[in-house]
Amino acid sequence: MTHVKTAEPTRRSLGLWGCFDVDTLDDQIRVRVGVHELSARRPDLAIRLFAPFGSSRPIAVAADLAVEAIAPVTGARVRALAQELDAVVIVGDPAQHGADWLRTAYAGHPEVDPRDIDAAIALCAAPGECGPVGHDAVAPHPALLARRVWPFGVCEQRREFLRAMHWWPQHGAAVVVSGHDGECDRIDALVAALGDVDVTVLGAAHGDDVFSTRLTERVGPRARHMPASLSSIDDRVAAVAGAHAVISSDPCALALADAFGRPRGAVHAPGSVVSSAPDEFGADEATLDAHYDSLAALVPGDVVPALAAPEVLALRAALDARALRTAHERVVLADYVRAVRNNTAAELAAVRAELARTPVQRLRAIVRRGRRRQ
């Protein structure tokens, strides 16, 4: 098989910049939704992902993303990026994590020079001269479009894996809870509010150990802990998509719940669980679509209306079905032709054999047949 890619000598590039090389639900959801929406609108563009250390410091949760490193931040590197990229979209808010949190997350890896951390974070938040700069949406949260990236069927299949891992009830569903260590004072109220339902506690990579451990212990055998160190973003999305309800103070988790039409609520001090009805999906999706349209237009060129994933799949399936049908019909036809030919040949041989016999032989054969009938 020849494997030749079409040459792309002058393909323009749109850079997505963010902390995609750390394991947080918000960053990991935003980047996937962003890639999905922008590449659908601008198939002519190369969508390139950048994070402070990128794939030079590979982490499991982002292994499905090709993330380039911003570091080391040198004058030459900044100039090269400015030349290569036609526009930049800052995804999420790199500053929201806080420099200390990011330094802790990045520290200790052999590919990370501690001197690069602050400069890389700063450049990630403010790309400077890399063409027009846009930001992905703050409100509504892009996770509201998660259904486009993670279809219901894929989530349902993925929950079979969650069951195999004992992260999900063997039958039925669970209430999904996520939180961080700063919310430990709310655990008592949460346990009281949860009652007798099955619970799956979503782990986060940094700073949730105490919260998730304590909550899991307090809820008892009905609680299952899905550790961030073993689970993928797909697992966390699948859990939210199939939840009885989602309880979290994380806007991303709540937007995910809205995306899949799951009831959701937040825990508020001093300990009451406040439910809120999902927003009007249609209106919010339209707002997000308009926002991604504007981001796609940062690089001059035609913004094409995005085909919904189910439509694309249906078209591909129809094409494959046509090929299979053609092949099948040919085999049926070939079988038929062979059968006709074989029958014809057999009949011809019988007639010839009959003709080859003498009149006496024929007469004897008729007599034999008559005796057999008697």
Added chain:
Amino acid sequence: MSAGRDRPLVSVCMVAHGAHDWVARTLDALTAHTDPAHCELVVIDSASPDDTASLLREYAPTSPIPMRVHYSEHNLGFAAGNNLAANLARGSMLCLLNTDALVPAGWLDPMVAPLVADDAIGATVPLFVGLDGRLQEAGTNVEADGRVEAFGIRADPDDVEWSWPRRIATGSAACWMTRTATFRALGGFDAGYGLAYYEDVDLAFEMARRGLRLELVPSVRVVHAQGASSPSNAAAEVRRDANQARFVARQAAMLTHRWHTRDLPNEPHRSMAARDVDVPTRVLVIVDEIPALGDRRVPTPSADTRVTIASANDARPAAAQSWRALGVEVVGDPVSTARARLFQYDEVVAPAVWLDAHTELLADAQPQASLTVAV
């Protein structure tokens, strides 16, 4: 593939459940034949009932390939075990490798290269050879009722029929190379299949549903001690039958236009149609002698186009081998090929003289094909 920083990091994922000796042999073959610079090894010990866990604890610290092991308290099965390994993988490529599959020298790059070069390829699968040296599988056919039938079973692996890369419906996940992004986007293996069987066939169909193809890489021959890492044959058969029913229920729409070959006379037109069923366009190029690469009479093969060169003159074996390396089938006598492969081709390319001389044959055996005069 060029060496250096551009080479993708490959995460080799293994799920062990006992079979200590085979796990050791598989690890030894892997570490002996793999450049550790762009590879990592993720092993799930799935509650091994023997001392496999001890072996892995000893092996990991000194493994030439960076190795991580997760010890599960319960047997996750093949699908969930591989999904967990894929969750832990940091590479952009995943190699799913059975614990009874021995990779040969130089195996990695040919398995990765098609995936790097062609976005339409979802996974690559090697040729599987049994312990007796005979061919075990060169891709697998899937029949209308969901049964799977390996191509080339017990054949001579050196036969030229198995020497050219091609699109296949599916292949055993005893050794699969795929992109991490592809595997995750499809939800990984369906863990609903339980301990084993049919999760790979199902994933291949899910790939096909999204326009991704599986590619056979015949230059890589993996020795597979089929069943060495599984329980008894009887238990395996029960599991296989149960999962076949699940597979048919999930993929009924995709099975509609497939057919049975096993229960019917093994005639050439049937076996060829089964081999090429997933390739929409088939072209037969008839030539006096095998041309050099680049000859414009021969179209470029692709996932959607299978090209067969037929020549009665086998005087240029090197040229034939070059075409096969590109994924072109090269066969002998054009007349018997056209006759035996009834209704197989969409297009027949041949010299005008040949077409004139074989009008009746083509009308009889390939009436559906468009005829093109080779210039």
